[in-house]
Amino acid sequence: MTHAITTRAQAKARAREIRSEHARAGRSLSHAHALESVAHELGYRDWNTASARLSNQPDIPLQVGERVSGKYLKQAFTGRVHAVRELAEGMGYDVTLHFDEPVDVVEFESFSGLRQRVSAMISEDGVSWAKTSDGIPHLIVAREDAAII
Template structure:
């Protein structure tokens, strides 16, 4: 087995690229089979064994009390994690206590400062929800 294992999302992306390449070359491969092939490349008997070895831990050892930085509604922040819940592999619900409040309103006529925020982030550290300009509501630096 390799000492450096990819994250779950990286391994799935590798399987997707492998499947596309093999299908392009005339060998039809399903999603499950491509996952199995990637696992075997890393020395595992199957995808489930590789998934167990990778684990479903938060990125960079996130834990309650840890400091993180990122952006919320386009505003940079640094914060402490006050709550962390694993929802499914690679997806986490975070509650953050910001070091400095951020204004979540774009209007010049009034403000709404937030000191605490909650959100769900995926394997790439950002939320699914997006602002009107396409930016994730919540982005945690990985």
């Protein structure tokens, strides 16, 4: 589990998990001690060292202007990040993307619905919670160098 922690937000989430584990076992643990435990799990001397090191990592998965690719309503796209806004307490991100070429979001042959700029709420992994009627996420997005098409 600890190998996936690369940001302070993830480390703090792990500290909350540790506190919950202790609470379920009937033991009390302060948030400060939980943060120290996370630091030790990650191989750091203390939380201050871990926090300083982790703060050098980007806290959000996408940056404005960054090249991205993925799928929007089952259609492959490439484009740029136009806007990113963190949702409450890092639960996800509201992103606006501008596609290089418009994407036809209508599956019927009789007409088209082209979209070039779209907004969606996504998880840290770049996957929207909203899904099509057959269970496919509306948006799957990644940095172009880590494309998921």
